[in-house]
Amino acid sequence: MAVVRVSGVLVMSGEGLRRRFCLVLVKPSHYDDDGYVIQWHRSAIPSNSLAAVYGIARQLADQQVLGPDVDIDIHAYDETNSRIRTDRIARLIEAADAGMVMMIGVQSNQVPRTLDLSRPLRKQGIQVGIGGFHMSGVISMLDGNDDALRAAQAMGISIFAGEAEGRLDEVLRDAYAGALKPLYNFMNDLPSIEGSPIPLLRSERVRRTAGAVTSFDAGRGCPYQCSFCTIINVQGRKSRRRSPDDIEEIVRVNIAQGLHRFFITDDNFARNKDWEVILDRLIHLREVEKLDFGLIIQVDTLCYKLPNFIEKCRRAGVRRVFIGLENINPANLASAKKKQNKITEYRTMLLDWKRAGIITYAGYILGFPNDTMESIAHDIEVIKKELPVDLLEFFYLTLLPGSEDHKKLFKAGIPMDADLNRYDLYHITTDHPKMTRAEWAHAYDMAWKNYYTDEHVETILKRAVATGASGGNTLFLVTWFKGCTQIENVHPLEGGFLRMKFRRDRRSDMPLEPVWSFYPRYWLETASKQYRWISMYFRLRMIYLGIKRDPARKQYTDVALTLASDEDTATLEMFNNTGAQAYVSQQRRLDKLSHGGAEHAPALQPADAVVPGVQPDPVSLRPGVSSAAAR
Numbered sequence: 111m112a113v114v115r116v117s118g119v120l121v122m123s124g125e126g127l128r129r130r131f132c133l134v135l136v137k138p139s140h141y142d143d144d145g146y147v148i149q150w151h152r153s154a155i156p157s158n159s160l161a162a163v164y165g166i167a168r169q170l171a172d173q174q175v176l177g178p179d180v181d182i183d184i185h186a187y188d189e190t191n192s193r194i195r196t197d198r199i200a201r202l203i204e205a206a207d208a209g210m211v212m213m214i215g216v217q218s219n220q221v222p223r224t225l226d227l228s229r230p231l232r233k234q235g236i237q238v239g240i241g242g243f244h245m246s247g248v249i250s251m252l253d254g255n256d257d258a259l260r261a262a263q264a265m266g267i268s269i270f271a272g273e274a275e276g277r278l279d280e281v282l283r284d285a286y287a288g289a290l291k292p293l294y295n296f297m298n299d300l301p302s303i304e305g306s307p308i309p310l311l312r313s314e315r316v317r318r319t320a321g322a323v324t325s326f327d328a329g330r331g332c333p334y335q336c337s338f339c340t341i342i343n344v345q346g347r348k349s350r351r352r353s354p355d356d357i358e359e360i361v362r363v364n365i366a367q368g369l370h371r372f373f374i375t376d377d378n379f380a381r382n383k384d385w386e387v388i389l390d391r392l393i394h395l396r397e398v399e400k401l402d403f404g405l406i407i408q409v410d411t412l413c414y415k416l417p418n419f420i421e422k423c424r425r426a427g428v429r430r431v432f433i434g435l436e437n438i439n440p441a442n443l444a445s446a447k448k449k450q451n452k453i454t455e456y457r458t459m460l461l462d463w464k465r466a467g468i469i470t471y472a473g474y475i476l477g478f479p480n481d482t483m484e485s486i487a488h489d490i491e492v493i494k495k496e497l498p499v500d501l502l503e504f505f506y507l508t509l510l511p512g513s514e515d516h517k518k519l520f521k522a523g524i525p526m527d528a529d530l531n532r533y534d535l536y537h538i539t540t541d542h543p544k545m546t547r548a549e550w551a552h553a554y555d556m557a558w559k560n561y562y563t564d565e566h567v568e569t570i571l572k573r574a575v576a577t578g579a580s581g582g583n584t585l586f587l588v589t590w591f592k593g594c595t596q597i598e599n600v601h602p603l604e605g606g607f608l609r610m611k612f613r614r615d616r617r618s619d620m621p622l623e624p625v626w627s628f629y630p631r632y633w634l635e636t637a638s639k640q641y642r643w644i645s646m647y648f649r650l651r652m653i654y655l656g657i658k659r660d661p662a663r664k665q666y667t668d669v670a671l672t673l674a675s676d677e678d679t680a681t682l683e684m685f686n687n688t689g690a691q692a693y694v695s696q697q698r699r700l701d702k703l704s705h706g707g708a709e710h711a712p713a714l715q716p717a718d719a720v721v722p723g724v725q726p727d728p729v730s731l732r733p734g735v736s737s738a739a740a741r
Contacts, residue, residue: 129180131286132209134199135163138227139189140219142600147619150217150606152318153190154590158325158375159215159242161309162184166278169307175279176286180207186311188572189223190604191318193612196230203236210285211399212270216242218511219534221258225265226618232265235287239294241270244530246344247512250297256511258530263292272296273330273345275306300346303330304353308360313367320607323406325373326360328352329382340512341377351382354391361392365401373406378434380413381505392426408432414459424466429583431463435472435499438489438684439480456684458674460498465576469584472499476554477507482544486553489559492683498573498670502585503590503602504557505535506550529619536601562592568653569668575657576666585654589647597642609636 134331135710137157139147171182185202187194203209211231215226219245228238240262248256249271259269268290270281277296284290309326318323329351332341352360361372379385395401405428413419423431435456463470474493493502509516509526510533519526519540527539542550560566567588574584594605613628657663669682 115424116252127179129207131176131180131182131282132203132206133167133182133184133282134202134209134211134347135167135184135186135188135214136194136199136211136227137188137190137214138194138220138224140217140223140534141617141644145620147189147615148600148604149193149610149612149615150191150608151191151610152320153188153606154320154605155603156311156316156319156323156325156373157188157190157215158309158327158373160188161311161325162327163212163214163241163274163278165307166274167282168310170279170282175282180286182282186315188315188318190606193610193615194227195228195411195458199308200234200236205233208286208288210237210239210290212239212281213240214242216240216244218244218247218534219532220244220528221530222617223531225258225261228262228265228267229618232267237268237290238266239268239270239281239285239290241274243340243344245269246271246297247340247510249295250343251512251514251517254293255520257528258290265735268292268294270294270297273301273303275301275303277301285505297344300331300348300350303327303350305356306352307436308356308363308364310360311688313369321371322369322371323373324364325375326352326357327375328357328379328384328388329376332377332381335514337510337514337556338507340510343512343514346571349381351384354384354387357388358395361395361401363404365403370403371406372403374408376694377408378410378413379407380409380416380419384421385416385419389422389426393422396427397425404429406430406432406437408434410434411456411459414462420462420466420468424468428468429580430469430471430587432471432473433459433463433499435502436475437478438493438497439485441479447720455674456497457670461671461673464498464573464579464671467578467580469500469579469587470498471501471503472501473505474557475505475507475537476557477545479543481542483549483551483553483556487556487560490557494561494566494569496684498577500570500574500579501587502561503591504554504561505601506538506554508533508535508537508539533603534601550696558595562588562595564653566650567592567650568657571657572663572666573655573668573671575611575663581654585650589650591644592650593643595644604714609639697725 118360137160139149142148151386167182167184171184174180176182183206199211203211211228213228216224220242224240228240231238244256245259245262247256249269250260260267268281269292271293272295274281277294281290281294302473311324313322316322329349330345331347331349332339333343333347333349335342364370364372376382382388392405396403405423405426407423407430408423409431411433438456460470478573493499509519511530525540527533527537532539538547538550541547545553570588571581571584573579575581590605591602594600594602598605598609611632613625616622
């Protein structure tokens with residue numbers, strides 16, 4: 111007997127009565143300065159947290175975890191590219207026999223939007239749960255002493271801290287019984303992810319990201335101590351990883367649904383003990399089975415020393431790499447407990463990636479205690495001249511809830527911005543010891559403008575063409591970064607194609623604008639921005655075409671492309687300061703001891719060691735966000 115259901119009405123089937131549980135997964139966005147949701151027709155980066163939870167829920171549905179007579183319907187939405195209508199979500203759940211909404215991967219800056227989405231759902235009696243880095247971080251570091259957490263629980267929202275593998279079934283059973291607990295705390299019991307359900311989203315959802323990029327994490331956790339990072343306090347300091355068989359399954363399943371581009375969201379893929387086995391498996395898929403796919407990865411600054419690492423990345427399909435450069439001032443790196451970053455090796459490392467034809471991104475943090483407006487301006491010019499990095503992305507040093515830095519200031523009662531919406535790494539949230547907030551903001555704006563001048567964009571493109579990287583892809587990415595900051599006024603990691611704004615989707619503490627003023631301004635703003643985007647692209651494309659037509663393009667060189675040598679520390683501007691010179695002297699003393707066979711040579715600290723499979727920190731080491739953009 112067939113099963114037929116209309117508006118949740120129970121019907122008979124060959125197996126008897128069946129019931130339906132509706133699970134809605136939402137990855138929230140956050141608000142811009144005008145109070146509107148940052149949302150696009152095509153967003154930039156997929157959410158791995160959403161994919162991971164969807165994959166787990168899908169397996170639980172197949173296993174009939176709520177009983178053989180209960181079907182689980184799963185709906186997944188990423189608000190950065192899909193409008194969330196709480197009234198429609200409520201109707202979905204009300205049409206079923208039971209259900210809940212899970213707010214997935216919620217970062218600190220997304221908490222205000224998450225609460226605004228949850229409020230009308232709770233008023234209608236819909237069960238809501240919130241998980242992600244913010245709630246997990248404040249439970250881990252502050253024992254839950256957080257205003258947003260208390261506000262959520264006061265609304266009757268259930269808080270989930272930790273990871274969902276092996277735990278989501280408990281939440282679903284409680285929700286099905288209408289008895290969600292106020293708190294599910296698994297922070298002290300992080301699960302193995304080997305053999306767990308693979309991160310997965312349906313292709314129609316993934317195609318809402320630019321380039322139809324999907325994501326997965328090959329590993330989690332980090333053994334290092336960067337004080338601005340939340341990874342170590344949320345995912346733990348013990349590395350956990352998926353097996354090569356898991357990775358192969360992820361690739362095959364996604365290719366089967368027409369998806370060929372993957373962002374591996376590990377904060378440092380090189381730290382995975384199975385990196386070589388995984389890369390060999392991917393190389394086999396590409397070179398032997400002729401499967402077509404490309405990868406984006408995140409790594410540390412020292413992984414280039416691993417034998418065959420970069421070459422195998424190239425063969426495995428890595429097209430872009432995020433690198434946690436963070437700063438070129440050794441004192442700044444030391445203050446953040448990021449001693450594994452060695453400025454003497456930056457150029458050699460970047461050149462090795464360039465020789466493989468792989469486009470490099472580097473995260474760079476502005477606002478360390480030693481920074482001034484003048485030092486930041488100087489350092490940007492030095493990087494432009496002496497380091498062959500393609501794309502540089504700037505962040506304010508942000509004390510994210512869940513980090514050691516935030517905990518110290520919180521415990522000391524030092525004022526920090528109370529508005530979590532500003533904790534997005536491109537707003538100032540606390541005072542700086544040497545700069546006023548206005549000076550710090552000016553330094554941040556100046557860094558973007560000075561690095562992405564048309565003159566330096568030309569240099570970036572010349573280096574890409576000369577070293578065999580894709581000039582066309584480099585042009586696209588440079589245009590993206592330049593346009594997001596200069597036209598859209600958002601960080602490139604939060605950018606996208608064609609901004610969407612909805613009058614009623616405004617922050618709850620800001621008034622609704624009247625129809626007669628909102629829509630004309632939005633339409634004019636959209637038209638103006640598209641004109642500026644097109645003008646910028648064609649201006650930069652003309653520069654690129656001039657380079658491409660130059661018969662001597664492969665012979666181009668400059669200081670940054672010159673092979674590193676021992677003389678660099680005496681001739682390069684990067685080392686022409688007291689801090690850098692002291693660092694170089696210290697490294698020479700350590701090298702002399704460690705290579706001279708001295709039996710009393712001091713042992714290197716773990717953060718300085720290079721051990722295959724247990725590598726230093728990565729790109730995300732973006733101020734505490736650690737690939738958070740994809741979580």
